[in-house]
Amino acid sequence: MSIKELLFSFQGRIGRKTYWAWNIVYYISILGFGVGINKLFSAFSYIILPVFLLILLIPDLAITTKRWHDRNKSIYWLALNIPLIIGRIATPMTNPDAQAASTPQMLIASVSLICGVWILVECGFLKGTAGQNHYGPEPE
Template sequence: MSMKELLFSFQGRIGRKVYWTWNLFYYLMIIGFGIGINTLFPAYGYLIFPVFLIFVLVPDLAITAKRWHDRGKSNWLLLLNIPLIIGRMTVPAADPGIPTDTTTLQMVTSLAALACGAWILIECGFLKGQPGDNQYGPEPK
């Protein structure tokens, strides 16, 4: 599978090793970009960071879709990412200069993100894929 297919196609299957490698790279990239942007542009980091997250969203969803496929499950399970995406987009967007109180909506969103994130982690990160070929393609090597 080419890098373009891996990062931008929602077809095919990948194993846990590729999934974990991507996630390690993804989160290191987010942390590095966050530190860099807050160092270089501290007044605008809360505006720039969500834009960066939008750019890395498609590759993250494509990788996760392929992992769901390896488990024999549909792309519809990508809907579990919605609370995670909302959380990633809203937390960095909060202006650090303005004190805020946690609202009930934020608490519910955080709990939903925790539950969905745990499900994705267990299913995609720890459980084996279906052995042999399935409707989404051949078993990854």
């Protein structure tokens, strides 16, 4: 599978190794970008970081879809990512001077945690379907 197919196609399957490799790159990129933007443009970091996260959204969803496919589950399981996306985009946009989280923020954080753990277990730790499934051949 080419890099273009891996990052932008919602077809096919990938194994846990590829999924973990992507997530390591993804989170290191976010951390590095966030630190760099905060140092260079601290006044605007709460606006710039969500834009960066939106750029990474399609590749992240494409890779997660392929992992769901490896578990023989449809693209509709991406619905578990909705609270994570809202949390990732909304959190950096909150007022940096705010002392305490509001009730909606706490609710989003709680639902995000539950969905994130579910995705982590299903996509990160559980083995995919052996052999051919509805979404293609078993990844190498």
